[in-house]
Amino acid sequence: MRLFRRRPTRERAHAAALAARGVAGRATVVALRETGATRAGEAREVELTLDVAVPGGPPVRVVHRQFMNRFTRHGLAPGEPARVLYDRDDPRTLMVSGHPCFRSEVVDGEIVVVDARDLDAPRR
Secondary structure (H helix, E strand, C coil): CCCCCCCCCHHHHHHHHHHHHEEEEEEEEEEEEEEEEEECCCEEEEEEEEEECCCCCCCEEEEEEEEECHHHHCCCCCCCEEEEEEECCEEEEEEEEECCCEEEEEECCEEEEEEECCCCCCCC
């Protein structure tokens, strides 16, 4: 009986594959726009144009669509960095996990930045 299990989706399979073999990296947001599609009232589909930094090579320009909630999208804007997880064999296959410098929470229905530093930098 699958009463409380989520049905597998292409997005979940994509995320699981990237979690297993993906490379954590950085990209620069070149452009960002909402497509108008929503899911579950909270997530909005966003189309991002990114320059993905690939070690040992030039940046790879990628146009990527992904559903994001407002926490993941917070701080992402043209010219800003983004944390990504990409397929080492094909950097155009990726997932955006947010802005590397912000950690936010919702307080009284508003997004509040609770940490503003490079979250990927080594801790001292």
